[in-house]
Amino acid sequence: MEPALLRRALGRTLNLPAAPPPDIAAEAVAAPAGTREAAALAPGDQIPAAVLVALLSGPAPGVLLTVRAATLSRHPGQVAFPGGRIEASDATIEAAALREAEEEVGIPPASVELLGRLPDHVTGTGFRVSPVVGILPAATPLRPSADEVAATFVLPLSVLLDPAAPRRETMLLRGVPRAFWVWPHETHRIWGATAAILVALADKLRAGGAAP
Secondary structure: OHHHHHHHHOOOOOOOOOOOOOOOOHHHHHHHOOOOOOOHHOOHHHHEEEEEEEEEEEOOOOEEEEEEEOOOOOOOOOOOOEEOOOOOOOOOOOHHHHHHHHHHHOHHHHHOOEEEOOOOOOOOOEEEEEEEEEOOOEEEOOOOOOOOEEEEEEEEEHHOOOOOOOOEEEEEEEOOEEEEEEEEOOOEEHHHHHHHHHHHHHHHHHHOOOOO
């Protein structure tokens, strides 16, 4: 899909980039670490984070995903978007997402055409994740950080736009059944927050008139 088609499909459905709340820097410093249930955290106690949802343009369009390094303390080996906790030095949520993407996979911030944001997603570990959507030229070279990223891959746009592709699964977590999304992939298991954000992105694309 050409960039113009992506812009048109998402332009009417994404949240426009907005200035961060005045206390975003204070939130980034004061928000607690740890793994308490998100439901037990007030919104002000959720840890603010940002991820870059990079749509690769070109002949084989898709969404850039990473596999987290096995040595990381949080979610090792899981599929994710480039991103992380918002720091006090980040001027905006978009700036945080671009900084993390550059640190993790070497994406130059100037190469990303920002389109807007998806709704925030609160994880079970207490993070409030703001997904920032942008277009990235497919020819952009990637330089994954070995300390953070084990691999990168692309989920094809054709899979993303297939309404039959994602499925719901359940698992017991501390004795409580939890439902979550899973996307098909021959090599990687795409589930949890990443899968939920992909479902939201697919909904926005289809609502904007995108077709597989």
